Amino acid sequence: MKSLFKLVLIITLGIMAINPVDAAEPNWDALILQSKDYLEEENYQKALNIGEQALIVAERLFGAEHINTAATLFNLAEIQRMSGYYYNSEFYYYNALRIRERILGREHPQVAACYYGLAQIMMARGEYQLAEDHAQQGLVIFEKTNGPDNIETANSYALLAEISAGRLEFQEAESFGTKGIEIVEKTAGPNSLSMGNALITLASIYIKQEKYIEASSLLQQTDLIYMKNYGKKRLDTGKHLYYQAEILRLQGDPK
Template sequence: MSDMQIYGGGLVEDCLRLVEDSDLDGARNLLFRVGSEPASQRTDERDADLRLAAGIVEYAAGEIESAAADLSLAISQTRKFCSSLSGVHSFLQATHYLAMVRRSEGQYIAARELLTEALSISEIKNASLQDVAVLHNELGIVYKYEGLFDEAATCYEKALLLLESIANVEDSDMASVYHNIGGLEFSRGDYAAAEMPARRAVAIRERALGQESELVAADKAALSPILFELGKLDEAENLLRDALQVLESLYGADHYEVAISIGNLAAITHSRGRIEEADVLYARALEVLEEHLGPEHPEIAPVLHNLGILRRNRDPEQGRALLLRANRILSSSVRSPHPTLSAITESLQASDG
């Protein structure tokens, strides 16, 4: 089993740790080993855990359809064991990850419905505070993507309060909430309010995991656009390039997280007048995002918007076509008023003028 490390927890916990360590091969090897056990040696609970663990690993690998299928089955299986706290935990984990899958597909309403049901069940079954906090955090992300910022803020508040009430809470959970609070304030346009929680997420996670962690890189990549909007361009660009170096070394150049960071780096280079470099970076980010998410996913709209603004100076028709596409994609998936949709509308009006 080469370099795989086993942590001594349950199957799902071991796979989560391996995924956190960016060891997808190790996680797959563990799943193969457990899946190869004779059926007579496996309980129904073990089968449910195997399905849940497989869905988590597939999601981390970007295998969205397989993840959705395995997680849906895991929800059905773990629902039978909700009479025990461990069964409730597994059910909530499966629901949480399926909601993440639906969010990644741009199916925000489906994700919200899954999480709302899970929170109702967590209250009835007296689930652990940490499980409830994780669900509130994920629901906050979904609300933010929908443009429902007040609802998102309420969810993050609840998650933070729950985590603060837990002794020996995991640093990663706390860092994730601060990361998301920073992202919410960024989406609201309050960049000064976004800076502190985003910096706190980096500090907490870096202390726990070190500088070469994927999660630390993601935190730095999220802090960078906040600093950019605050005019701290050098720090923003340096942070983003550091994050990209880690993410590309872990996943290669054609990964979703790499594409998001490249799109943000394009915005920085665009603002600094390096137009040709920015054009290449926007186009690269768009190509990878389309490959991973499809051509109609709402997360593509911001890159289309920025690329449209850049190109309309040289080719007004091409620039307008990109802006119209961004407007069409986003207007079908978010509620108005939404800041990105409003920005796209303003850019279209400016191009018409």
């Protein structure tokens, strides 16, 4: 999710407030931001190439165990995960996690972001118990550091909902998904893109249970949200359109 990636990147680059950049550092910072731009454009190869350059620069300027190097490793983990290279991504996440825990402590949002990313990998590989464990670890940290009503907590509940649905534990999945929606409404508002993503998560759970009426209702709400945010261009709605088409297919609609 692009909006989620932006959110995690903001957390990650918060390290710059901890470690003010010197005259040599903007090159590293520019590489990180350029890599992120390519990732948002889904140009994964360019994002990876520049991300790897950023890692070389970070290790040369700051050292292998520096917090900025951890941010660079995290960026590479995100790129590899979104490219589908889960084992490479896992390697980078764990290295970023190790450095962040040592420097920032175990109860820090940047640590939680690593657990969140790892949970996404485990879920994609069908390792649902590991995915749940990592997602719960991230959730506990986000709730403790940022409070129960924040967007990171909402995203964690949405991830737990997807994990539970993958295990066919639909009652629990619906509970997590609904909780995420409630938090998003309090924090980002009912017409935010975060709300659109939260509604799509719950809609996907309904589709898996063949609850097409409920799913269609949620997707209609997301349609209004995306139109309010993007207008007729309807950007960033790929997931939403996919589920609409999936409902039609499963219902046997020839359209």
